[in-house]
Each structure stands twice: as C-alpha cells, then as structure tokens.
Amino acid sequence: MPSKYIKLITHDKHQFIISRDSANVSQTIKAMLETSMFKESSTNKIQLEENALIMNKICEYFYYNLKYNSNNDEDGDIPEFEIPTEMALELLVASDYFNC
Amino acid sequence: MSRRPLKYRREESANGTQTEASAIRGPNSALTEFLRQQGISAEEIRQRHLRRVAGEEATLEDAPGVIEINRETEPDQRAEEEEQEPDQEELEIRIAARRKRRAARDNNDGEYTDSDSEDNLEQEDNHIDQDAVERARIVGDEVECFRCSTSFVVSVYSEQDPETGGYYCVDCLKMKQENDRAIRKNQLASRKKRQRLAVALLDRQDVKIPSLQDISIKRITERIEDVDELGDIGAINMKKIAKIICRNRSLNDTTLSLFLNTAIEVLELWDCSKITKDSYDKICSFAPNIKKLTVLMCGRFHNDNLNYYATNFKNLTSLELDGPFLINNQTWQSFFKVKGKDLTSFKVSNTHRFDDTTLETLLQNVDAEKFQSLKLSRLAGIKFKDSYDMIPMYLTNLFELEISYPEHEELVDDSMLINTLSINGESLNTLVLDGCAGLTDEFLINGIKPFASKLRKLSLQFLDQITDEGFVGLFHEWHTNLGLNEVFLKKCFSLGDAGILEMFLHSNTTLVELSLNSVKDLTVLPFQVMRCNNLIYLDIGFIRSIDDRVLELIQKNCKQVKIIDCYGNNKCTAAAKIREDVKVIGRQSDTLW
Numbered sequence: 001m002p003s004k005y006i007k008l009i010t011h012d013k014h015q016f017i018i019s020r021d022s023a024n025v026s027q028t029i030k031a032m033l034e035t036s037m038f039k040e041s042s043t044n045k046i047q048l049e050e051n052a053l054i055m056n057k058i059c060e061y062f063y064y065n066l067k068y069n070s071n072n073d074e075d076g077d078i079p080e081f082e083i084p085t086e087m088a089l090e091l092l093v094a095s096d097y098f099n100c
Numbered sequence: 101m102s103r104r105p106l107k108y109r110r111e112e113s114a115n116g117t118q119t120e121a122s123a124i125r126g127p128n129s130a131l132t133e134f135l136r137q138q139g140i141s142a143e144e145i146r147q148r149h150l151r152r153v154a155g156e157e158a159t160l161e162d163a164p165g166v167i168e169i170n171r172e173t174e175p176d177q178r179a180e181e182e183e184q185e186p187d188q189e190e191l192e193i194r195i196a197a198r199r200k201r202r203a204a205r206d207n208n209d210g211e212y213t214d215s216d217s218e219d220n221l222e223q224e225d226n227h228i229d230q231d232a233v234e235r236a237r238i239v240g241d242e243v244e245c246f247r248c249s250t251s252f253v254v255s256v257y258s259e260q261d262p263e264t265g266g267y268y269c270v271d272c273l274k275m276k277q278e279n280d281r282a283i284r285k286n287q288l289a290s291r292k293k294r295q296r297l298a299v300a301l302l303d304r305q306d307v308k309i310p311s312l313q314d315i316s317i318k319r320i321t322e323r324i325e326d327v328d329e330l331g332d333i334g335a336i337n338m339k340k341i342a343k344i345i346c347r348n349r350s351l352n353d354t355t356l357s358l359f360l361n362t363a364i365e366v367l368e369l370w371d372c373s374k375i376t377k378d379s380y381d382k383i384c385s386f387a388p389n390i391k392k393l394t395v396l397m398c399g400r401f402h403n404d405n406l407n408y409y410a411t412n413f414k415n416l417t418s419l420e421l422d423g424p425f426l427i428n429n430q431t432w433q434s435f436f437k438v439k440g441k442d443l444t445s446f447k448v449s450n451t452h453r454f455d456d457t458t459l460e461t462l463l464q465n466v467d468a469e470k471f472q473s474l475k476l477s478r479l480a481g482i483k484f485k486d487s488y489d490m491i492p493m494y495l496t497n498l499f500e501l502e503i504s505y506p507e508h509e510e511l512v513d514d515s516m517l518i519n520t521l522s523i524n525g526e527s528l529n530t531l532v533l534d535g536c537a538g539l540t541d542e543f544l545i546n547g548i549k550p551f552a553s554k555l556r557k558l559s560l561q562f563l564d565q566i567t568d569e570g571f572v573g574l575f576h577e578w579h580t581n582l583g584l585n586e587v588f589l590k591k592c593f594s595l596g597d598a599g600i601l602e603m604f605l606h607s608n609t610t611l612v613e614l615s616l617n618s619v620k621d622l623t624v625l626p627f628q629v630m631r632c633n634n635l636i637y638l639d640i641g642f643i644r645s646i647d648d649r650v651l652e653l654i655q656k657n658c659k660q661v662k663i664i665d666c667y668g669n670n671k672c673t674a675a676a677k678i679r680e681d682v683k684v685i686g687r688q689s690d691t692l693w
Contacts, residue, residue: 061312061315064309065312069308078309081310081312081315083315083316085319085322085323085326088316089316089320089327089331089333091315091316092313092317092337093331093332093333095311095312095313095316096333096334100312100313
C-alpha cells in the first residue's frame with residue numbers, strides 16, 4: 001500500500017510533504033512514482049534541484065490544479081493562479097521540468 | 101448642463117433674431133446641434149409635460165402623503181416659472197419628488213433595457229405617471245400582504261407585484277429583493293460562463309486549468325521588456341514565447357535579442373514590423389548558425405540586410421520572407437547569385453518588387469537537385485506568363501510548390517502546370533494554387549492524375565472553374581496515388597456532389613484536414629457516404645444543406661474528428677448532439693451574450 005503523502009526535498013534542504021494526488025499533477029513526478037525501478041517509488045522521497053521558494057509556489061500550483069480540476073463543471077468560476085512577476089522565468093524553467 | 105443653452109435658444113427664438121452664424125454659444129454636442137436644427141426644444145417638451153401633470157392635479161389632491169418637499173432641486177427653474185401660475189411651485193415639488201422616486205427605481209433595476217430608447221420614452225413616462233397615481237391613492241392605507249396575508253400600512257417604499265398588483269409587506273419585500281439579487285447574480289455568472297466558453301471555443305481550446313508553464317509564459321510576455329535573458333526554458337517554450345509576443349505585437353529590437361544565440365538553427369518570427377534595419381543584421385551576427393530563417397511581415401528589411409545575409413549566413417539553406425518590399429530587384433539578384441546554389445527552400449510573398457527577371461535569376465541560380473520548396477504568393481511584380489512558364493525548365497525535384505494569387509489569372513494556366521507536374525510529379529508532396537483562377541479541369545485530369553503520385557496536400561481555393569467533371573476525372577480510379585491528407589477547396593463554387601463523392605471514395609481513409617467552405621451546391625449526399633476515419637479538421641461553412649442531422653452524421657462516421665467549422669450554416673443549432681471531444685465552431689447559438 002503506497003503512502004498517501006510524499007516528501008519533496010529541495011536542494012537547500014527544505015522538505016515539502018504533499019499528498020500523492022497533488023504531486024501527480026506533475027507528469028514528471030508521476031512517472032517517478034509509478035515506475036517501480038526508481039528508488040523514489042519505494043521511499044516516497046524525491047530529491048530536487050529547485051530552491052524552496054520556487055518549490056513552494058509549485059506545490060501551491062499542484063493543489064490549485066487538483067482543487068479546480070475536479071469540480072470545474074459546477075460553476076466554472078476558476079480564480080487566476082497568481083505568480084509574482086520576478087519569479088515567472090524561474091517558474092517556467094521549473095514547470096518545464098515538472099511538466100505541469 | 102444643457103439647460104443654459106436651451107434657455108438662450110428659447111429667448112432668441114422668441115424674438116426671432118437667432119441665426120445659425122450669429123449665435124454665440126459655448127461648446128455643445130452633436131445631439132444638441134441636431135435637435136436645434138430639427139427645431140426640437142427640451143423646454144417645449146417640459147412645458148407639455150407640466151400641462152399634462154396639471155391635468156392630473158385634481159386626482160392627486162386628496163393624497164397629501166405623497167408630497168415630498170425637496171427645495172434643493174432646480175431652484176432656478178422654479179424662479180423662471182414662478183410668475184406663470186400660483187400653483188406652479190407645488191407642481192414643481194411633486195414633479196421633483198416623482199423624478200426622485202423614479203430615479204431610485206431605475207437604479208434598482210440596474211441595467212438599461214432596449215425599451216429605454218427615445219421612441220417610447222414618452223410612452224414610458226405616461227406609464228410611470230399612471231403607476232404613481234395608483235400608488236399615491238393607496239399610500240397610508242392598511243392592506244394585506246399579497247403573499248403572507250398579514251396586514252400592514254403601505255408606504256412610499258412598498259412595492260407591487262407586477263402580475264397580481266398586490267403589495268408586499270416589509271418582510272416579504274426584503275425577501276423578494278434578496279431573491280432578485282440572487283437571481284441577477286446567477287444570471288450574471290452564467291452569462292460570464294457562457295461568454296468564457298464561447299471565447300475558448302473560438303480559440304479552439306477547452307476551458308480548463310492552464311498549465312503552470314502557460315501561466316508563467318503569460319506573465320513573462322506581459323513584462324517581456326524587463327527580461328534580460330530567457331535561460332534554459334526549452335525550445336518548445338522558446339517558440340511559444342516567440343509566438344505570443346509576435347501576436348501581442350511586442351517583438352522589437354530589445355525582445356528580439358532574447359531569441360538569438362549561437363546554438364539555434366531554426367528561427368521563426370511571425371511579426372517583424374517593429375524590427376529595425378540594424379536588428380536584422382543582429383540576427384545574423386548573434387545567431388550565425390541558422391539554417392532555416394522565417395521572417396514574416398518584415399517591412400523594414402533592407403537591401404543592406406539581404407546583402408549582409410548573403411555573405412555572412414554560411415549555413416542558410418531555407419529562407420521565407422513575407423512583405424520584404426524594400427528589397428529591390430538588383431539586391432534580390434545579387435543574393436541569388438551568391439546563395440542560390442545553397443538554397444533548398446525559398447518562399448516569398450507580398451512584395452511588388454520581385455519582377456520577372458528576378459524570378460528568372462532565382463531559377464537560373466538554384467541547384468535543381470537540391471531545391472525543394474518554392475512559394476511565390478501575391479507577387480505583383482511578375483507580369484509575364486513566360487516567367488511562370490520557366491519554372492518547369494529549371495526545377496525538377498520540387499517537394500512543395502505554392503503559386504498563389506498571381507497578378508492576373510491568365511499568368512498561371514493549365515499547360516504550365518501540366519508541364520511542371522510532368523517533371524516534378526514524382527517528388528511533389530504539396531501543391532498550393534490558391535487564387536489561380538485561370539486553371540480549369542484540364543490540369544487536374546492531364547496534370548495531377550497521371551503525374552502526382554506522391555501528392556498529399558492539395559489546395560485549390562478560389563478556383564471557380566474547377567467542376568465536377570474534373571474532380572470525377574481526377575479521383576475516379578486514381579490508383580497511382582494512395583490518398584490525399586489535406587484538401588482545401590474553399591470557394592470552388594462550381595464543384596458539386598459528384599466530384600466530392602468521388603474524392604471521398606478515393607481518399608476516405610487518408611483525409612486528415614478538409615475544407616469545403618462555400619462549396620455551396622453540395623447536398624447531404626456526400627456526407628452520407630463520407631467515412632473519414634482519420635479526419636481531424638473539417639470546414640463545412642456556408643454549405644446550406646448542412647443541418648443538425650448532418651452534423652451528427654459526420655461525427656458518427658468520422659470517429660477522430662476534433663474540429664468542425666460551420667460558420668454561416670443557420671440550420672446548425674444548439675440542439676445538435678455534439679460529441680464531447682468535438683468542437684463545433686461558428687454556430688449562431690454560440691453567441692457571447
């Protein structure tokens with residue numbers, strides 16, 4: 001039985017513990033967790049190169065996506081996901097990697 | 101605002117001295133001017149209104165509760181009228197009160213409706229006056245609430261039910277107002293949602309959560325001026341950003357440099373209208389390894405730039421330019437003499453300075469074995485038929501050929517195409533002949549059919565001489581060709597059922613994109629035969645026979661279809677059953693409001 005939560009460790013040693021469902025928003029993480037030959041799938045820990053600031057925003061997006069993707073046919077009023085302008089480029093690089 | 105000039109006008113017209121030229125007045129609007137010319141005066145209308153109200157006076161006499169004194173309103177107007185009648189002042193007060201109540205009620209209504217137009221303003225006025233009279237009669241009386249049957253005293257704030265005419269008590273009124281507010285809010289939300297859906301449909305997208313990449317790209321492109329370097333964002337994202345900033349029209353000298361580095365081999369810039377001469381040189385000096393360069397809307401692309409490219413782009417093999425009208429024939433020719441032998445693809449469109457001799461120089465200098473793609477679109481400078489006729493003499497290995505919208509339709513004719521196809525047919529994959537209206541069935545039957553065995557994309561838009569006969573002749577037992585992938589027949593007016601049927605029988609399984617836009621004589625028949633399992637995009641706009649049933653039939657028979665354009669088909673309604681993964685664009689029911 002795989003754990004319900006997974007741990008993302010940034011390169012500046014911050015740990016983000018998020019639900020598996022939300023992490024699966026990222027196709028990259030999903031692939032890591034689902035492929036049994038990777039160590040990540042058994043330990044549920046993923047070591048990442050991103051820094052904590054960016055990772056924080058990415059986790060926020062995971063939950064944002066999870067929340068509004070599941071109930072989008074109700075009233076369809078989805079608030080915009082806010083990102084600070086100065087972070088946009090780094091986020092683009094990171095989201096390109098995470099494929100989300 | 102308008103009272104002062106109106107007053108002047110009344111005085112002037114009274115003594116009859118006013119003329120258009122001599123009148124001294126401040127700035128006024130076009131409407132005021134119009135009303136003045138038509139002899140319509142607001143004062144007159146007001147007087148008439150006052151007279152009418154005076155008529156009602158008698159009936160209002162016994163309801164003192166209704167009078168709300170508001171001395172603040174229109175004191176100068178009162179001063180004007182004071183000497184007319186002793187009763188006038190009281191009347192004014194009544195009017196002011198009524199106007200105030202009406203304003204309050206209008207605010208409650210929120211939005212203006214069409215009925216507010218000037219035509220029935222007068223009528224509306226009457227109606228409201230009647231209302232006021234009705235209400236005035238009852239204010240202060242004790243009545244039963246028409247909903248909860250408790251008795252209460254009617255005040256000026258009480259509201260009537262529009263259908264039954266009964267009054268709401270205070271509590272019920274509060275409830276009703278809250279209800280109304282909720283309904284209005286819901287309506288607004290659903291309208292917003294419909295609008296968002298319709299907008300997304302036009303962009304051919306689903307309404308879904310945007311990916312973080314797209315959000316970031318949006319934010320970056322908003323502030324592209326402040327970006328120093330894009331960094332390692334991947335080629336796909338780079339292309340996306342380039343596309344978006346071209347669409348925003350914010351590609352300029354500063355933002356251009358973000359896309360240039362020594363590693364890139366392909367560069368596509370869709371809107372270069374803001375790029376200056378110096379920056380075109382910069383493309384070459386910062387990204388010297390480019391093999392394939394696409395520069396569209398390059399109005400400022402200069403002779404010097406092309407000369408610079410000729411000597412400094414060592415690897416350039418493919419060049420596409422749209423709108424390079426500053427380049428003169430001499431520069432074109434010297435460019436072809438230097439680079440011609442390296443080119444595999446040359447595409448040019450929208451310039452009048454590309455003439456017959458330039459085309460000849462191009463053809464003479466390219467390497468016939470290497471050269472694969474030629475596009476000559478909207479070149480007004482090519483004026484002689486002989487120039488086009490030369491193409492098959494020099495080019496023998498074409499993969500892609502586009503000759504579209506020539507200056508005159510006689511410039512491109514059947515014999516030239518049959519000639520070209522007989523030589524290049526073996527290799528030809530794409531043939532675009534949009535707007536060469538001089539072409540007839542002959543080139544289909546004697547050119548395409550015998551020679552173009554590898555043809556996959558055929559575009560014949562605006563070819564009005566192509567008929568059923570040609571299409572049947574082409575597609576009937578065309579065994580050498582295994583099927584076309586993309587066919588565009590927009591505005592081929594003379595085509596009918598038989599030709600399209602034959603096309604379906606030949607290319608049913610291979611068609612991926614198909615446009616039959618404005619092939620107006622088509623009936624339901626070809627669509628009943630259509631079994632295009634690989635079809636993804638279909639344009640059936642402006643074909644009158646298409647209705648909801650045909651739409652459903654197409655979806656049933658074409659399992660993969662994703663986008664159906666059906667603009668101008670007024671028999672396609674919201675009632676048609678549309679598969680979830682299909683987007684039907686252009687139905688009248690998908691309006692924004």
